């Protein structure tokens with residue numbers, strides 16, 4: 379079995395990043411070799427440090443410079459990239475270089491509630507405002523258009539009328555913890 383290396387890119391709290399790191403500690407087919415963030419204040423930095431995974435902070439200049447970013451990824455022999463709450467756009471050259479090898483998680487059932495501005499609590503507020511009766515998560519490949527790459531997996535939950543957006547957010551986060559790592563594993567192993 380050939381071990382695949384992954385890098386996780388995250389801008390925020392990093393609870394999914396931590397969950398993915400822990401999952402692949404036990405399950406050794408995939409190795410989390412690097413965490414990248416654009417935000418030195420983000421919770422994900424502490425989480426990566428605590429778990430002894432190298433963490434690189436990249437600034438806007440570096441984010442816009444595909445050559446530097448690709449060099450960093452190649453330096454760590456990264457085979458696949460996982461986006462876990464990464465709020466910056468991935469440069470097109472990186473997307474082309476890692477075609478079908480960048481996986482994102484989105485906290486709605488895409489194509490609904492994706493695209494610009496649809497992140498964090500905004501997603502769940504919109505779902506409730508539109509009286510949706512189901513919501514869920516989408517694991518998908520990343521292409522040049524926000525939230526539009528091929529869908530790999532979706533997992534659903536019922537939404538009761540009048541649910542508080544924060545309650546829905548917590549339920550969605552639970553669903554992410556339950557499914558994101560195994561979804562990554564399935565895709566990479568079948569690649």
Ligand code: GRF
Pocket residue numbers: 388390391392393394395462463464483484485498551554
């Ligand atoms: C998750 O809800 C994920 O769906 C979205 O960003 C959020 C990241 O949360 N893409 P965390 O930083 O992993 O806690």
